[in-house]
Amino acid sequence: MSAAPLTVALLGGGTVGAQVARLLLEQSADLEARVGAPLQLVGVAVRDTAKPREGIPSDLITDDAAELISRGSDIVVEVMGGIEPARSLILQAMAAGSSVITANKALLAADGATLYQAAEESGVDLYFEASVAGAIPLLRPLRESLAGDRVMKVLGIVNGTTNFILSKMDEEGADYADVLAQAQELGYAEADPTADVGGLDAAAKAAILAELAFHTRVTFDDVSCEGITDVTSADVEAARAMGFVIKLLAVAERTPDGSGVIVRVHPAMVPRDHPLASVRDAFNAVFVEAEAAGEMMFYGRGAGGAPTASAVLGDVVAAARNRVSGGRGPGESTYADLPVRPISEALTRYYVNLDVADRPGVLAAIANAFAANGVSIQVVRQDGHGDDAGLVVRTHLASDGALSRTVDELRSLDAVKEVLGVMRVEGEAGA
Amino acid sequence: MSAAPLTVALLGGGTVGAQVARLLLEQSADLEARVGAPLQLVGVAVRDTAKPREGIPSDLITDDAAELISRGSDIVVEVMGGIEPARSLILQAMAAGSSVITANKALLAADGATLYQAAEESGVDLYFEASVAGAIPLLRPLRESLAGDRVMKVLGIVNGTTNFILSKMDEEGADYADVLAQAQELGYAEADPTADVGGLDAAAKAAILAELAFHTRVTFDDVSCEGITDVTSADVEAARAMGFVIKLLAVAERTPDGSGVIVRVHPAMVPRDHPLASVRDAFNAVFVEAEAAGEMMFYGRGAGGAPTASAVLGDVVAAARNRVSGGRGPGESTYADLPVRPISEALTRYYVNLDVADRPGVLAAIANAFAANGVSIQVVRQDGHGDDAGLVVRTHLASDGALSRTVDELRSLDAVKEVLGVMRVEGEAGA
Numbered sequence: 001m002s003a004a005p006l007t008v009a010l011l012g013g014g015t016v017g018a019q020v021a022r023l024l025l026e027q028s029a030d031l032e033a034r035v036g037a038p039l040q041l042v043g044v045a046v047r048d049t050a051k052p053r054e055g056i057p058s059d060l061i062t063d064d065a066a067e068l069i070s071r072g073s074d075i076v077v078e079v080m081g082g083i084e085p086a087r088s089l090i091l092q093a094m095a096a097g098s099s100v101i102t103a104n105k106a107l108l109a110a111d112g113a114t115l116y117q118a119a120e121e122s123g124v125d126l127y128f129e130a131s132v133a134g135a136i137p138l139l140r141p142l143r144e145s146l147a148g149d150r151v152m153k154v155l156g157i158v159n160g161t162t163n164f165i166l167s168k169m170d171e172e173g174a175d176y177a178d179v180l181a182q183a184q185e186l187g188y189a190e191a192d193p194t195a196d197v198g199g200l201d202a203a204a205k206a207a208i209l210a211e212l213a214f215h216t217r218v219t220f221d222d223v224s225c226e227g228i229t230d231v232t233s234a235d236v237e238a239a240r241a242m243g244f245v246i247k248l249l250a251v252a253e254r255t256p257d258g259s260g261v262i263v264r265v266h267p268a269m270v271p272r273d274h275p276l277a278s279v280r281d282a283f284n285a286v287f288v289e290a291e292a293a294g295e296m297m298f299y300g301r302g303a304g305g306a307p308t309a310s311a312v313l314g315d316v317v318a319a320a321r322n323r324v325s326g327g328r329g330p331g332e333s334t335y336a337d338l339p340v341r342p343i344s345e346a347l348t349r350y351y352v353n354l355d356v357a358d359r360p361g362v363l364a365a366i367a368n369a370f371a372a373n374g375v376s377i378q379v380v381r382q383d384g385h386g387d388d389a390g391l392v393v394r395t396h397l398a399s400d401g402a403l404s405r406t407v408d409e410l411r412s413l414d415a416v417k418e419v420l421g422v423m424r425v426e427g428e429a430g431a
Numbered sequence: 432m433s434a435a436p437l438t439v440a441l442l443g444g445g446t447v448g449a450q451v452a453r454l455l456l457e458q459s460a461d462l463e464a465r466v467g468a469p470l471q472l473v474g475v476a477v478r479d480t481a482k483p484r485e486g487i488p489s490d491l492i493t494d495d496a497a498e499l500i501s502r503g504s505d506i507v508v509e510v511m512g513g514i515e516p517a518r519s520l521i522l523q524a525m526a527a528g529s530s531v532i533t534a535n536k537a538l539l540a541a542d543g544a545t546l547y548q549a550a551e552e553s554g555v556d557l558y559f560e561a562s563v564a565g566a567i568p569l570l571r572p573l574r575e576s577l578a579g580d581r582v583m584k585v586l587g588i589v590n591g592t593t594n595f596i597l598s599k600m601d602e603e604g605a606d607y608a609d610v611l612a613q614a615q616e617l618g619y620a621e622a623d624p625t626a627d628v629g630g631l632d633a634a635a636k637a638a639i640l641a642e643l644a645f646h647t648r649v650t651f652d653d654v655s656c657e658g659i660t661d662v663t664s665a666d667v668e669a670a671r672a673m674g675f676v677i678k679l680l681a682v683a684e685r686t687p688d689g690s691g692v693i694v695r696v697h698p699a700m701v702p703r704d705h706p707l708a709s710v711r712d713a714f715n716a717v718f719v720e721a722e723a724a725g726e727m728m729f730y731g732r733g734a735g736g737a738p739t740a741s742a743v744l745g746d747v748v749a750a751a752r753n754r755v756s757g758g759r760g761p762g763e764s765t766y767a768d769l770p771v772r773p774i775s776e777a778l779t780r781y782y783v784n785l786d787v788a789d790r791p792g793v794l795a796a797i798a799n800a801f802a803a804n805g806v807s808i809q810v811v812r813q814d815g816h817g818d819d820a821g822l823v824v825r826t827h828l829a830s831d832g833a834l835s836r837t838v839d840e841l842r843s844l845d846a847v848k849e850v851l852g853v854m855r856v857e858g859e860a861g862a
Contacts, residue, residue, distance in 0.1 A: 316579055317575070
């Protein structure tokens with residue numbers, strides 16, 4: 001019943017590459033049944049051919065990626081990472097007529113639109129499910145299942161390291177620095193954790209999600225980005241007291257009038273009964289609001305060799321099926337071409353925690369600062385007296401710019417001794 | 432840039448049909464950009480042409496479905512429901528070369544494999560995302576994203592009515608009958624709620640999920656099915672006391688040795704920290720365990736005209752893109768052809784609540800009944816004394832048959848005055 005074998009070339013023999021090779025070889029009978037043709041792994045390009053690679057037959061190993069690509073395999077899988085030489089190799093593969101599967105979030109966030117266009121011009125498939133939220137089938141639903149709907153907002157927990165740290169801070173009341181050290185010991189955080197805790201990894205994924213959700217060119221540089229390094233155990237405790245939990249969110253949304261998109265990464269307080277609140281430890285989840293479909297969430301493991309390899313293999317099967325049927329899958333375009341607007345135009349809510357003087361008129365002065373900037377207050381809670389007097393304010397929706405100006409004005413008030421914490425609030429009903 | 436228009440015929444003009452027609456007409460520009468060709472609605476077949484249909488131009492209305500199909504549209508959308516005439520019309524449409532989109536869970540659960548095969552033979556697409564869990568993109572990820580992985584188990588909350596009832600019982604401590612009446616008033620439950628509360632609706636969806644997950648023919652009749660009508664507020668309270676919540680689950684899994692599949696629908700206790708536990712009210716969610724990808728969950732609205740229409744439109748766009756590119760999407764087959772095994776072979780855990788005599792030796796007699804059937808006890812909790820003496824037992828994993836025999840034996844013991852409650856436990860770590 002099966003057609004001639006389809007050839008697969010693999011670029012990269014690291015953790016993910018080894019798992020992809022293993023699954024291709026171990027599950028060959030199942031894969032053949034699902035594709036309608038056998039899949040044949042023809043080569044694995046690596047940097048260091050001397051290094052032992054468990055699960056990869058040594059005669060398939062090569063250090064000449066360009067030569068491997070020039071053989072014109074049906075499918076080229078790129079799991080080497082980094083912008084170059086990955087981009088050149090992918091473009092070379094598509095020009096040679098190969099469909100391309102990549103897990104390369106840095107490259108897609110830097111220059112996804114160029115890859116989309118090259119795939120269109122060569123009439124090949126370009127799939128990249130593994131680039132965001134690892135094993136969670138997310139990009140295919142966004143590209144295909146919601147293709148008849150209008151996505152309004154995407155809210156994602158897309159970085160496992162920061163979610164692990166914030167979960168521990170919430171569960172154990174621990175300090176950021178202590179939990180980071182623990183995460184590094186457990187291997188959940190790198191020795192240099194900047195890309196994770198600074199929000200840069202999440203920002204790259206936010207760009208990819210925004211590009212697909214809104215059919216608009218969005219790159220890493222378009223994403224407003226703030227990490228979790230300034231989140232204190234006091235913030236976590238204040239969130240808990242209000243029935244919230246702090247998460248690092250990647251947010252991609254239409255502007256209030258629908259004419260543009262805003263993409264941002266920052267810590268945010270999320271109500272404890274929101275589906276994202278129960279996403280703990282190193283799990284990922286992406287919450288999507290669409291016009292007709294309403295709210296939905298995709299949850300699962302965001303990283304790890306085997307989960308990422310599962311996502312890559314799903315894409316390989318899809319591209320292979322298209323080869324067998326003689327067609328190609330849906331391409332991606334940035335036809336909507338909406339402008340990317342700054343975070344100051346986003347409608348958000350703020351939580352503000354103030355250390356205030358304990359004297360009459362303080363609340364009035366503070367309320368005036370909010371009102372003067374057109375921000376309306378949802379809840380005020382006053383804690384303590386005398387030197388310990390504290391005031392916690394949660395606002396209604398207002399432009400992020402107006403909220404940011406309000407906080408500046410609060411800092412300048414005599415009545416305010418210190419602004420202890422400021423954080424955006426997401427996921428409240430009616431938000 | 433666009434190709435010639437693609438024609439779409441719609442069978443059914445009810446709640447979902449009207450929303451599909453509205454979205455096709457309202458979003459035509461966006462849909463054209465995503466498909467690469469305009470979509471043209473050529474007719475809507477309804478039973479009663481005299482009934483006013485908001486959003487559907489009256490010149491498109493017809494009561495001759497067979498004639499509409501005979502025009503050979505590119506895509507036929509079936510949202511009329513029921514087994515016949517839906518099956519005959521779908522087969523007629525595929526024979527005429529039309530790709531078919533259907534939301535018909537009853538038909539797919541009765542005879543999905545026949546439809547798959549007809550689609551293969553005619554070389555057309557058959558998509559049915561809306562048939563399970565409405566707006567949640569679930570079947571496409573199962574069919575495509577996980578095509579390179581091995582699904583081990585699917586656990587779903589796929590019926591909104593029963594989830595609404597069980598959520599209310601949990602939150603308010605209310606009785607089943609009271610909450611059912613409330614659900615009927617709110618329109619969440621039908622006047623005759625049998626299909627929902629008896630688990631039949633969930634069983635149809637379980638069959639569809641199992642067929643896709645395991646590439647094996649599974650029909651409604653293969654599903655072991657138990658509804659929620661016997662769930663008492665005492666069960667709900669006992670679950671709460673142990674840190675569990677009761678959900679009606681659709682479970683599809685491989686047998687312990689992997690050689691067959693078991694598909695079952697029944698109420699089950701789920702730990703409160705399991706992602707399924709926080710799925711409240713009329714929401715749906717499906718939890719999937721795959722070998723490489725690990726655990727993942729899909730969450731969203733399972734019903735309603737607009738959400739269902741969003742799922743249908745996503746399928747329409749997919750089928751239309753395939754027409755434009757000259758290929759077809761992945762077909763579905765039941766190649767794995769695993770035998771469907773009875774629930775007695777499933778490995779499960781039980782919760783058993785007993786009213787017992789308060790005298791020495793009772794616990795020993797009960798423990799013996801478990802041991803005699805090869806079932807090991809995980810937790811025993813003894814409540815009260817004298818006439819109120821109660822015993823709650825939770826077991827380790829054992830075959831459902833052995834557990835069921837144990838309960839029969841408990842009923843026959845002098846020491847046991849009454850078996851107050853028996854329920855399966857799912858989703859525990861290590862389960």
